[in-house]
Structures are given as structure tokens and as C-alpha cells.
Amino acid sequence: MKRLICLFIIALLFIGCAHNQGTVTKDEKAFIKFTGNYIGASFQVDESQPVLMDESNELFLYEIDPGTHIIKVFRNENLVIERKLYFGDNITQEINVK
Numbered sequence: 001m002k003r004l005i006c007l008f009i010i011a012l013l014f015i016g017c018a019h020n021q022g023t024v025t026k027d028e029k030a031f032i033k034f035t036g037n038y039i040g041a042s043f044q045v046d047e048s049q050p051v052l053m054d055e056s057n058e059l060f061l062y063e064i065d066p067g068t069h070i071i072k073v074f075r076n077e078n079l080v081i082e083r084k085l086y087f088g089d090n091i092t093q094e095i096n097v098k
Contacts, residue, residue, distance in 0.1 A: 028089045029066070045064060045069050071095060081095060
């Protein structure tokens with residue numbers, strides 16, 4: 001009888017441990033870091049709406065999905081930078097705006 005109870009407890013432990021196992025995934029994200037004279041400029045990722053860069057701190061950080069993207073930077077509606085960049089998961093690419 002004691003052996004049966006021990007086997008039952010062990011079986012419950014295995015079931016409990018197996019039930020708690022799972023896969024944990026984190027959100028994939030990457031960043032564009034704009035440096036230099038970016039205040040007053042705007043940028044566009046692929047064909048999205050342009051985003052005005054009006055932060056007054058040292059850098060402007062923008063979250064982006066990992067993958068390959070075309071980044072365009074405009075000043076006074078003129079295209080000043082166009083780059084095709086690959087962004088890996090948790091990778092930051094820097095663009096220096098002059």
C-alpha cells in the first residue's frame with residue numbers, strides 16, 4: 001500500500017511539472033537611433049507616414065519591427081538620406097543626420 005501511495009505521489013509530481021512547462025517568447029523589436037542635427041527633420045519607414053523629429057535631447061530613438069526597411073530622412077520636404085537597413089532582434093541602427 002505504501003508503495004502504491006509513493007507511486008501515486010511521484011506520478012502527480014511528474015504531471016504537475018509537465019503541466020508547468022511552456023515556451024516563453026519575448027517581443028521582437030529593434031530601434032533606429034537618430035543622432036546629429038535631426039531636430040526639425042522628419043523620417044519615413046518604408047511607405048509609412050513621415051514622423052517629425054522634434055525631441056530636444058541628444059538622440060531620437062524609434063522602435064521598429066525587425067527585418068529590412070527603407071529609411072528616408074527629409075529636411076524642408078527635401079530627401080536628405082535614404083538607406084536600406086536590416087534590423088535584427090534587439091539591434092539598434094544609428095543614422096546621423098547632418
